[in-house]
Amino acid sequence: MSEKIRELISEEKIDARIREVAERISRDYAGKKLHMICVLKGGVFFMCELSKRITVPVSLDFMSVSSYGNEMNSSGVVKIIKDLDEPLEGKDVLIVEDIIDSGRTLGYLMDILEKRHPASLKLCTLLDKPERRVVDIQTQYCCFEIPDQFVVGYGLDYAQKYRNLPYIGVVDFED
Numbered sequence: 122m123s124e125k126i127r128e129l130i131s132e133e134k135i136d137a138r139i140r141e142v143a144e145r146i147s148r149d150y151a152g153k154k155l156h157m158i159c160v161l162k163g164g165v166f167f168m169c170e171l172s173k174r175i176t177v178p179v180s181l182d183f184m185s186v187s188s189y190g191n192e193m194n195s196s197g198v199v200k201i202i203k204d205l206d207e208p209l210e211g212k213d214v215l216i217v218e219d220i221i222d223s224g225r226t227l228g229y230l231m232d233i234l235e236k237r238h239p240a241s242l243k244l245c246t247l248l249d250k251p252e253r254r255v256v257d258i259q260t261q262y263c264c265f266e267i268p269d270q271f272v273v274g275y276g277l278d279y280a281q282k283y284r285n286l287p288y289i290g291v292v293d294f295e296d
């Protein structure tokens with residue numbers, strides 16, 4: 122089986138929307154410092170573009186978790202592959218994700234991170250697929266809601282491919 126990628130959200134639309142969300146975040150955190158946590162690997166492109174457009178002082182940290190492996194459905198078991206370098210205590214923390222699908226990854230992550238006593242803990246996602254939700258997740262900042270389709274690009278992969286596409290595309294499978 123081979124696959125074709127069909128554009129769903131263009132690079133220009135993503136760029137414009139990230140600017141809007143970054144402006145909102147900059148207003149909401151005015152007078153504060155923001156500690157941004159990127160959920161690797163998928164969140165890395167979004168983290169870079171978003172953080173460049175935020176105007177309050179920012180620090181960055183990275184955490185790597187995996188639940189999908191090379192599959193199209195979450196295994197339900199979330200594994201920490203790399204933990205944060207810095208403690209969260211007293212910090213205003215913003216988690217940056219590429220997509221919320223079942224919600225299992227963030228459900229697990231938010232539980233762990235809340236126990237580290239940040240001053241505040243919020244979530245910013247590039248994409249949200251609400252139809253697929255299994256675990257309830259409160260999102261403060263979301264760029265795009267999408268239908269129940271498997272997407273790639275802008276950090277998102279299918280079997281580790283297509284992360285570097287500058288747009289979001291839907292995977293169509295062909296024989």
Ligand SMILES: O=P(O)(O)OC[C@H]1O[C@H](OP(=O)(O)OP(=O)(O)O)[C@H](O)[C@@H]1O
Binds near residue numbers: 188218222
């Ligand atoms: O809401 P969920 O159903 O849990 O799915 C969302 C998560 O799945 C993907 O990560 P993945 O585990 O594939 O690792 P990756 O970011 O390294 O691709 C994606 O980047 C999210 O982190």
Ligand code: HPA
Binds near residue numbers: 271273
């Ligand atoms: O639609 C998706 N695409 C890529 N990775 C994902 N992880 C959860 N949902 C997706």
Ligand SMILES: [Mg+2]
Binds near residue numbers: 160161163164219
């Ligand atoms: Mg991920």
